[in-house]
Amino acid sequence: MDTFTTQIRSIPQLSVNLRDARKAKGLTQSQLAQRTRIPRSWLSRMENGKIEDPSTQKILALFRELGITAIIQYPFSRSVSQPEQSRAAKSRANQSENNTKSATSHSAQAKSPTGEKTLAELAANGQRKAQAFLERMAEQTKK
DSSP states (O other): OOOOOOOOOSHHHHHHHHHHHHHHTTOOHHHHHHHHTOOHHHHHHHHTTOOSSOOHHHHHHHHHHHTOOOOOOOOOOTTSOOOOOOHHHHHHHHHHHHHHHHHHHHHHHSOOTTOOOOHHHHHHHHHHHHHHHHHHHHHHHHO
């Protein structure tokens, strides 16, 4: 199955993308209204750009039913504390990281026959370089 990706920068653009997603899923407005318990008249007005400030709850219900994933992306400065993650998100991230580490640790520890660095050593070196780069960038933005 193919996936469509776009950036939503306005309510009219959101309206068009909701309509397209509904049609791609093979649903009528009536079917979608029944599944989400959102009035069909509201869906029609939304898809036709006649609702200027839609309810977040309704938009999220439509996203769930249509299989739309919302991604929040924004820049943040290293000089300002990193945004807090929820405990559940941190737990999932840590568990995923631990699974990745344990899966790669066995192959990463063995030295290559030519005496090259292990994968773990290369990864650690890359992390240090990335951190140093971010710190330099933060200092330059302060100036």
